[in-house]
Amino acid sequence: MAAAPDLHPPHRIPDGIPADEWAVRCDLAAAYRLCALYGWTDLNNTHFSARIPGTEDEFLLNPFGLFFEEITASSLIRVDRRGDVTGGSDYGMNKAGFIIHGAIHMNHPHLHYVIHTHSRYGVAVSMQRHGLLPNSQKALTIMGWVGYHDFEGTATEAGERPRIVRDLGDRRLLILRNHGLLSVGETMGEAFVWIYRLETACRHQIDALAGGVELQPISPETQQRTIEQGRRMYGPGGFVEAGKEWPALLRQLERAGMDDYCA
Numbered sequence: 001m002a003a004a005p006d007l008h009p010p011h012r013i014p015d016g017i018p019a020d021e022w023a024v025r026c027d028l029a030a031a032y033r034l035c036a037l038y039g040w041t042d043l044n045n046t047h048f049s050a051r052i053p054g055t056e057d058e059f060l061l062n063p064f065g066l067f068f069e070e071i072t073a074s075s076l077i078r079v080d081r082r083g084d085v086t087g088g089s090d091y092g093m094n095k096a097g098f099i100i101h102g103a104i105h106m107n108h109p110h111l112h113y114v115i116h117t118h119s120r121y122g123v124a125v126s127m128q129r130h131g132l133l134p135n136s137q138k139a140l141t142i143m144g145w146v147g148y149h150d151f152e153g154t155a156t157e158a159g160e161r162p163r164i165v166r167d168l169g170d171r172r173l174l175i176l177r178n179h180g181l182l183s184v185g186e187t188m189g190e191a192f193v194w195i196y197r198l199e200t201a202c203r204h205q206i207d208a209l210a211g212g213v214e215l216q217p218i219s220p221e222t223q224q225r226t227i228e229q230g231r232r233m234y235g236p237g238g239f240v241e242a243g244k245e246w247p248a249l250l251r252q253l254e255r256a257g258m259d260d261y262c263a
Helices: 019-038 095-105 120-127 137-143 158-168 188-210 220-234 246-255
Strands: 047-051 059-061 077-079 085-087 113-117 146-149 173-176 180-185
Touching: 019 047, 019 059, 019 113, 019 188, 019 246, 047 095, 059 095, 095 113, 095 158, 113 188, 120 173, 120 180, 120 188, 137 188, 137 220, 146 158, 158 173, 173 188, 180 188, 188 246
Parallel strands: 146 173
Antiparallel strands: 047 059, 047 113, 059 077, 077 085, 113 180, 173 180
16 A cells, blocks of 8 residues: 655654554544544544555554544554554554454455444434435435445444445445444545545435425436436546545644644
8 A cells, every 4th residue: 555645744753663654644543633623523432444554454443542632643553353452552442443444454455444433413314214315416426335234233243244344345335224334445535535425415314304394306317317426426537536635634634723643
């Protein structure tokens, strides 16, 4: 995996950490800060991860004990395929993070980043029987990228992993029914923008349903055309290809005074 472009604030790379791994750590820590900025946190009970460059089965995860706005590049922990913490922190690991993220990292070598949230609107839609409704442009343009995974409990059993992988398929988004949301990407920017789009669609849906009036229907033909448009425009080479917003998101952290994540 190539090192991320130099988009981060100036910093000194700690001894013993390769430059490409440090760039990944900075991206992952920035995503945690953005999650806090956008109000998607659940104390410390969700998790984002990144594959460690040059490895097939080791990834970085948040230490179970820090809030997202506290996470820095150096505080992230290393986890191997057995679920052992191989370095990084005196804090422990969220077992559900290991199960969910390990499922993706060990089966999709090109997907280096995974985001899982328990956001207010995402969980609300995950609880609704019909899931994401085809009633808004935002929802329709991402529906071709969304899969569903049925609730099996607290995601702490390794036996659930094959079904997570199956239900994600070749998509970029997964609604974990009765649980929350998940996104994946080849870059951190891609994974973050995907979760942003799904979170926004969920927020639109809950707000619209809360209005208490009938939703404006969209014809099946227009629904399908819009889904296909979303596949093209958000996919590789599309004019709004997911992830291009990452440099602007890092600048947003700087303006918010939350750009000390590369520490």
